[in-house]
Amino acid sequence: MDELRDVRQSWEKFHAAIDVVGGMSASEIGYSSAIEELEKLSTILARQADIVVQLYEADSTAKLNILRNIQFGFLFFALVLLAGGAWVTRQSVLKPLAELGVVAGHLGRNDLETPVQVHGPEEMRKLSQSFDGMRLGLKSAQRELIDLNDTLEKRVSQRTRELEALNVVTQEITSRLDIQQVLSSVTKKTSELLNGDVSFLCLLDASQPLLKLQTFSGHADAAVDDTTIIKKHDLTDSILNSNRAVVCGIDTCREGCSILSDKYRSSHMAAPLRSNDQIIGALCVGSASPQRFGYESTDLLTKLANTAAIALENARLYEQAERIATLEERRRIAADMHDGLGQTFSYLGLMTDQVVELLSNGKNQAALERLKLTRETIEKATGNVRKAINRLMDENPINSELCGQLQEVAKEFSAQHSTIIEWRCEAESPCNCPPHVNEQVIHVVREALTNAISYAHPTQIIVQFTKRDQTYELLVADNGNGFDSSQPSPNGHFGLQIMKARALRINGQLEVKSIPGMGTQIILSFPLSNKE
Numbered sequence: 001m002d003e004l005r006d007v008r009q010s011w012e013k014f015h016a017a018i019d020v021v022g023g024m025s026a027s028e029i030g031y032s033s034a035i036e037e038l039e040k041l042s043t044i045l046a047r048q049a050d051i052v053v054q055l056y057e058a059d060s061t062a063k064l065n066i067l068r069n070i071q072f073g074f075l076f077f078a079l080v081l082l083a084g085g086a087w088v089t090r091q092s093v094l095k096p097l098a099e100l101g102v103v104a105g106h107l108g109r110n111d112l113e114t115p116v117q118v119h120g121p122e123e124m125r126k127l128s129q130s131f132d133g134m135r136l137g138l139k140s141a142q143r144e145l146i147d148l149n150d151t152l153e154k155r156v157s158q159r160t161r162e163l164e165a166l167n168v169v170t171q172e173i174t175s176r177l178d179i180q181q182v183l184s185s186v187t188k189k190t191s192e193l194l195n196g197d198v199s200f201l202c203l204l205d206a207s208q209p210l211l212k213l214q215t216f217s218g219h220a221d222a223a224v225d226d227t228t229i230i231k232k233h234d235l236t237d238s239i240l241n242s243n244r245a246v247v248c249g250i251d252t253c254r255e256g257c258s259i260l261s262d263k264y265r266s267s268h269m270a271a272p273l274r275s276n277d278q279i280i281g282a283l284c285v286g287s288a289s290p291q292r293f294g295y296e297s298t299d300l301l302t303k304l305a306n307t308a309a310i311a312l313e314n315a316r317l318y319e320q321a322e323r324i325a326t327l328e329e330r331r332r333i334a335a336d337m338h339d340g341l342g343q344t345f346s347y348l349g350l351m352t353d354q355v356v357e358l359l360s361n362g363k364n365q366a367a368l369e370r371l372k373l374t375r376e377t378i379e380k381a382t383g384n385v386r387k388a389i390n391r392l393m394d395e396n397p398i399n400s401e402l403c404g405q406l407q408e409v410a411k412e413f414s415a416q417h418s419t420i421i422e423w424r425c426e427a428e429s430p431c432n433c434p435p436h437v438n439e440q441v442i443h444v445v446r447e448a449l450t451n452a453i454s455y456a457h458p459t460q461i462i463v464q465f466t467k468r469d470q471t472y473e474l475l476v477a478d479n480g481n482g483f484d485s486s487q488p489s490p491n492g493h494f495g496l497q498i499m500k501a502r503a504l505r506i507n508g509q510l511e512v513k514s515i516p517g518m519g520t521q522i523i524l525s526f527p528l529s530n531k532e
Helices: 002-023 031-108 122-175 179-194 234-240 295-360 364-393 395-399 402-416 435-456 495-505
Strands: 198-204 210-217 228-230 246-248 267-275 278-287 420-426 460-467 471-478 509-514 520-527
Touching: 002 031, 031 122, 179 198, 179 210, 179 278, 179 295, 210 278, 246 295, 267 295, 278 295, 295 364, 295 495, 402 420, 402 435, 402 460, 435 460, 435 471, 435 495, 435 520, 495 509, 495 520
Parallel strands: 420 460
Antiparallel strands: 198 210, 198 278, 210 228, 246 267, 267 278, 460 471, 471 520, 509 520
């Protein structure tokens, strides 16, 4: 710069003047002039330095202004970037989040129709897709719940009807005591309840590992020509060893259900019959329609199979009891004939010999008296035979009024035994029950009186008949030995079982109350018939 150069030149001159003044003494000539020159140069130097300082100051101020402007520029750009970042953040994050918040509010208010469509970065789009998938899932679940709610009452009603029908079927099956009737009833009711085209029941042959067809309900072409299923097949074992019914199809249970013809193997089920933890057979149902049976059907078939097993066992026990009862009745008839007709015929033979002897001795009057006694004995024996035949033929219970017939039975037993039998009738009107009801009631009373006299050894028996609003009640009470009614009957004693079976035949109930040493009560209750 020129000003600095001038300052430098003035400084050199000022420095030289200082050297001159320094080299002179105050007494020398020209010292004052040197001092004046030095002061003049210092003044000039000071003025020039001041100018340079002002220039530097101006230059610094200008640079400071430039720096300040640069700082203001940086601040401005920072604010612009901040604003831009805020806008971008709002557009890419805050706004999509706000939209998602609105969508969440719709979902919270159970609005599943509005689709979730949020625009923004990839992450937000994926998040919105997830929300929309959740909305669709909730909508589908809601629709299923609505459908389930709409059909729930119908399903509950249907399930109730099935259970009621199962209860009716159970009572009907278990009330039957003939094995063939039980088998036929089981297959028929199985087809009806499960809506199957065909059902059949097989029983296990004890002598061979075979399941043999016993009965079936459905079309004649339901079973193939081979009417046995070999138990050794694996799939048959899987059915028999299962605890519940097994659902089969075309490709499953081929061996186990090979008795079914191909037409009815599109959808079928099989359930094992168990009695006392022993496999006794299998109950199967088939349909020509595929996928006809579901889980509820297997549950129903399992219950039917269990009921059928119990009914079969009851029928077998009843057959055994009837067979034993028949043998007992034969023995009783043989004993009656031995004690009655046998002794009567012996007496008649003896009387005949006496008549012959008297006639040969000419004692005609005594012979006539013996013949008269013989005639009375024959008439008495004839009357006893007729009574026995009538009792065996059950004519009186079928054709007589029930109370009167019960009274006759009480009189008959009272006359034959030393036990006092008291008859009580609390029915105001005549009891005109159907013949089969009379038959079963008379049998129950005879069995109860026979058991009481034979085993309890009572001194008094009360036979009481009562008519209530919709039921009859028959009481046979004795003061005999009594027994523990909670214990099962001894082997070979089927009297109570037979009486209970007879009660079931007339839709009645038999109750036994007994305490050792305090007597026994047999209570038979049965409903009035529709005619009554």
